[in-house]
Amino acid sequence: MKEFKFDTLVIGGGSAGMAAALEVSKRGFSVAVVERENSMGGILNQCIHNGFGLHHFKEELSGPSYAEKFIDMVDSSDIEVFIDMTIMDIDENDKLKAVYGLSKLTGMVKFCVKTVVFANGCRERNRGSIGTPGTRPSGVFTAGLAQRLVNMEGYIPGKECVVVGSGDIGLIMARRMTWVGAKVKAVIEIQPYPAGLTRNIVQCLNDFDIPLYLSHVVGDIHGKDRVESIDVIPLENGIEQKEKSFNIKCDSLLLAVGLVPDNELAQKIGISINPETNGPIVDRQLMTGKDGIFACGNVLHVHDLVDFVTEESSRCGRYVADYLDKKISPIQFRTAPGQNIKYLVPNFYSPSGDNKFYLRTLIVKNRAELILKVNGKEILRKKLRHIQPSEMISFSLPPGAVDCISECKENTLEASIV
Amino acid sequence: MKNKTFDIAIIGAGVVGASIARKLSSYNLKVALLEKECDVSFGVSKANSGIIHGGFHHGSEYLKSKLEVQGNRMFDQLEQELHFPFRRCGIIVAAFTLEEMKTIEQLYMNGTANKVVGIEMCNRSRMLALEPKLNTDVVGGLYAPAGGIIEPYRFVFSLVESALKNGVELFTEFKVVSAEKNDHAFKIFSESGAAIDSKWVVNSSGLFADEISQIFNAEKFNITPRKGEEFLLDRNSSARTDHVVFPVPDSVSKGILVIPTVEGTTMLGPTAIPQDSKEDVSTTSLNLGMVFSSARRMVPSISQRDIITSFTGLRPVLEGGDFYIDISEKQAHFIQVAGIQSPGLTAVPAIAEYVKDLLKKDGLVLTEKSSYNPSIDKLPRMRILPPEEADLLIQSDPAFAEIVCRCESVSEAEIVAAVRHGHTTLDGIKFYTRAQMGRCQGGFCTDRIIKIIQRETGLSYEEITKRGKDSWLLDDKIGDLKVNSYGGAE
Numbered sequence: 026m027k028e029f030k031f032d033t034l035v036i037g038g039g040s041a042g043m044a045a046a047l048e049v050s051k052r053g054f055s056v057a058v059v060e061r062e063n064s065m066g067g068i069l070n071q072c073i074h075n076g077f078g079l080h081h082f083k084e085e086l087s088g089p090s091y092a093e094k095f096i097d098m099v100d101s102s103d104i105e106v107f108i109d110m111t112i113m114d115i116d117e118n119d120k121l122k123a124v125y126g127l128s129k130l131t132g133m134v135k136f137c138v139k140t141v142v143f144a145n146g147c148r149e150r151n152r153g154s155i156g157t158p159g160t161r162p163s164g165v166f167t168a169g170l171a172q173r174l175v176n177m178e179g180y181i182p183g184k185e186c187v188v189v190g191s192g193d194i195g196l197i198m199a200r201r202m203t204w205v206g207a208k209v210k211a212v213i214e215i216q217p218y219p220a221g222l223t224r225n226i227v228q229c230l231n232d233f234d235i236p237l238y239l240s241h242v243v244g245d246i247h248g249k250d251r252v253e254s255i256d257v258i259p260l261e262n263g264i265e266q267k268e269k270s271f272n273i274k275c276d277s278l279l280l281a282v283g284l285v286p287d288n289e290l291a292q293k294i295g296i297s298i299n300p301e302t303n304g305p306i307v308d309r310q311l312m313t314g315k316d317g318i319f320a321c322g323n324v325l326h327v328h329d330l331v332d333f334v335t336e337e338s339s340r341c342g343r344y345v346a347d348y349l350d351k352k353i354s355p356i357q358f359r360t361a362p363g364q365n366i367k368y369l370v371p372n373f374y375s376p377s378g379d380n381k382f383y384l385r386t387l388i389v390k391n392r393a394e395l396i397l398k399v400n401g402k403e404i405l406r407k408k409l410r411h412i413q414p415s416e417m418i419s420f421s422l423p424p425g426a427v428d429c430i431s432e433c434k435e436n437t438l439e440a441s442i443v
Numbered sequence: 444m445k446n447k448t449f450d451i452a453i454i455g456a457g458v459v460g461a462s463i464a465r466k467l468s469s470y471n472l473k474v475a476l477l478e479k480e481c482d483v484s485f486g487v488s489k490a491n492s493g494i495i496h497g498g499f500h501h502g503s504e505y506l507k508s509k510l511e512v513q514g515n516r517m518f519d520q521l522e523q524e525l526h527f528p529f530r531r532c533g534i535i536v537a538a539f540t541l542e543e544m545k546t547i548e549q550l551y552m553n554g555t556a557n558k559v560v561g562i563e564m565c566n567r568s569r570m571l572a573l574e575p576k577l578n579t580d581v582v583g584g585l586y587a588p589a590g591g592i593i594e595p596y597r598f599v600f601s602l603v604e605s606a607l608k609n610g611v612e613l614f615t616e617f618k619v620v621s622a623e624k625n626d627h628a629f630k631i632f633s634e635s636g637a638a639i640d641s642k643w644v645v646n647s648s649g650l651f652a653d654e655i656s657q658i659f660n661a662e663k664f665n666i667t668p669r670k671g672e673e674f675l676l677d678r679n680s681s682a683r684t685d686h687v688v689f690p691v692p693d694s695v696s697k698g699i700l701v702i703p704t705v706e707g708t709t710m711l712g713p714t715a716i717p718q719d720s721k722e723d724v725s726t727t728s729l730n731l732g733m734v735f736s737s738a739r740r741m742v743p744s745i746s747q748r749d750i751i752t753s754f755t756g757l758r759p760v761l762e763g764g765d766f767y768i769d770i771s772e773k774q775a776h777f778i779q780v781a782g783i784q785s786p787g788l789t790a791v792p793a794i795a796e797y798v799k800d801l802l803k804k805d806g807l808v809l810t811e812k813s814s815y816n817p818s819i820d821k822l823p824r825m826r827i828l829p830p831e832e833a834d835l836l837i838q839s840d841p842a843f844a845e846i847v848c849r850c851e852s853v854s855e856a857e858i859v860a861a862v863r864h865g866h867t868t869l870d871g872i873k874f875y876t877r878a879q880m881g882r883c884q885g886g887f888c889t890d891r892i893i894k895i896i897q898r899e900t901g902l903s904y905e906e907i908t909k910r911g912k913d914s915w916l917l918d919d920k921i922g923d924l925k926v927n928s929y930g931g932a933e
Contacts (some may be wrong), residue, residue, distance in 0.1 A: 153752030
């Protein structure tokens with residue numbers, strides 16, 4: 026078995042992994058990136074629509090173009106990239122961690138590394154996750170799989186589709202399927218409001234006369250071998266109105282019903298998971314509960330925009346370098362989601378360091394306020410024009426912003442939205 | 444179709460038919476195995492709980508009890524020969540009231556009457572020591588250490604592979620629609636017009652045994668499908684138990700079980716709802732609550748958050764509740780093997796012996812085949828291989844290094860093996876390899892599997908299906924569009 030030694034092993038060569046690896050490498054440490062597919066870029070490669078990069082590059086790019094900019098940077102760095110490789114196991118009991126990777130090119134290899142960065146993204150929720158009843162025919166695809174089949178392989182999975190879920194992936198796929206000649210008969214959304222960006226509702230649905238059914242669910246799937254039709258049930262105050270259900274004939278169902286961080290390896294080695302994000306619990310430096318193991322990007326929590334993944338992962342790379350430089354991390358206290366907050370990442374902050382947070386709210390509201398408190402004392406209040414669960418909110422806390430640290434208290438930073 | 448007469452035609456390549464076929468393949472006989480679906484194990488045998496039962500649910504007056512206990516004992520040797528996933532994890536039955544303890548006593552008496560080894564009655568602390576995840580309200584229960592779990596479809600695949608290796612001929616997509624009797628043989632016709640000749644017929648057609656019996660002018664009986672819905676939980680579920688946990692049974696069924704599947708997931712179910720249709724395997728939202736509350740009564744840490752998927756199977760239920768395995772009294776050289784519901788999977792090795800004896804009694808001459816080889820090759824599984832062994836294997840075949848299904852760590856070599864063993868649909872490959880069976884349910888690997896099927900079989904994309912018939916997967920290819928009827932801009 027071949028053995029390699031690196032300061033840092035980054036698992037995943039998508040937007041998160043590349044950004045993190047570049048920052049570690051810039052500081053002079055040896056870095057390897059392991060990518061499961063045959064090229065870097067991750068899920069960006071199948072997102073051929075535009076809308077990426079407005080924050081980071083200040084220009085509108087397609088997914089592959091966004092990825093290419095990072096791939097070029099990685100190619101001209103000292104980073105070693107292992108493509109077509111799957112990580113099989115991690116043994117982190119020693120100071121030097123052993124990570125086993127498997128590829129056709131190399132066989133089984135053993136990486137001996139000081140630090141590991143989980144940057145392996147998320148997976149799609151599927152029919153089982155939402156418990157859609159009915160027969161189990163061919164023709165039920167997750168939207169991402171359908172996107173891959175169309176954009177990467179050139180196949181059209183069906184000609185009469187219904188999309189479930191009005192998040193951006195669902196909307197983009199409704200337009201994409203229309204463009205390749207399919208009839209998209211409906212987009213079904215369980216919530217009373219659309220989950221995706223307004224511009225996507227207009228550009229992907231309205232422009233193509235695709236009806237959007239808000240407050241509706243799929244109540245049944247019909248068809249023995251292939252999907253033949255579905256029953257759609259309206260909700261009133263969250264209760265199914267079965268007598269008002271109607272049938273839509275279709276040959277395929279595209280499920281865009283959410284994403285979930287892919288944390289099997291992390292869980293296998295005993296890293297604690299935050300049940301609200303399904304990502305690891307991390308400290309201010311995005312280090313998990315295991316010393317020297319970090320996480321960033323969609324494996325930590327699902328982001329709305331790749332630009333935010335890049336921001337977070339670049340920071341993660343710098344934290345990894347700090348760790349390798351043996352910079353002493355400042356004293357840290359817990360963070361906690363308060364009123365109307367679904368989650369807050371990271372799970373720790375430092376009063377004497379820079380802190381950057383991402384959070385998701387549970388409510389839809391215009392003119393809301395974000396309030397931060399430590400030991401009951403308000404330390405920051407920020408006006409927010411419009412908030413909704415599908416849009417991440419971020420804020421920073423510079424050193425010295427918290428001046429009410431007490432030795433006899435827990436000093437938990439609580440974030441609320443009112 | 445081949446111009447020869449088979450000695451025996453077995454109708455139905457589920458676990459019963461496959462087991463009988465393998466048994467008969469050890470004798471100098473010409474055996475045909477007929478299956479209406481495009482692959483074996485695609486009926487009752489693919490969707491059940493996979494339990495190797497403990498021999499205590501039914502009294503000794505039943506044929507099924509006798510065969511259950513005999514069958515249970517035969518699994519260790521079968522596993523050595525056929526390498527299907529099997530574990531004797533033991534079965535416990537948990538009682539929560541003193542009333543239920545009376546039933547436990549009855550089950551214990553059944554077990555001892557059936558001569559089950561090692562069965563014991565347990566008090567509360569014994570139960571909690573055996574299974575710490577049990578609800579602490581448990582009053583006592585039963586422990587049957589010889590009970591276990593298998594992957595039922597993998598068991599069938601192995602049986603069929605062994606049977607084929609020893610000369611059995613398999614005919615898939617052979618739906619029997621009519622039959623004639625000539626001087627000494629049946630002529631059996633398929634829906635597509637094919638026909639084969641055979642001297643004996645074994646009716647092991649599961650849900651359709653009543654219809655097949657009619658086609659052959661044999662006994663009249665009714666098979667009533669009884670639906671069983673199961674829920675599968677993630678590998679990481681903290682509710683995974685060490686043993687199969689049963690509730691105290693009622694008069695209709697054995698109740699909702701908590702099953703630590705042999706491959707590491709946890710399964711809850713099955714429900715037991717009679718229905719008319721033999722085809723309807725739809726799931727419903729109504730049963731979810733019932734299944735989870737029943738399961739949680741026994742193991743409180745079970746959570747709906749861990750659901751990966753749910754599925755439905757149908758039990759072939761015969762009036763009277765026992766197996767019906769006998770020489771037909773109305774049709775010569777016709778053997779009935781009907782009503783094989785729970786504990787059919789456990790009993791199946793003994794059923795094969797029993798049917799072999801019936802055939803002998805009916806005049807079939809059995810001489811042992813000197814070339815019979817009971818063993819098949821063991822296919823390595825990358826998921827469970829230690830890194831050093833994996834490395835050696837890859838040197839012999841680099842395709843083991845290509846992980847196609849990330850959730851279940853299934854390599855390209857395993858998928859190629861499935862295809863080469865005749866499993867060329869997405870479901871066939873799923874049941875053979877576990878690819879698409881994990882938490883993403885094929886979201887990441889379906890496109891890669893499609894490519895492997897195409898490469899290995901030469902099938903075009905339109906010919907690839909989920910499970911044969913009209914379960915097509917891909918409609919068209921960009922650039923091949925002939926008619927663009929919806930005004931798309933392509």
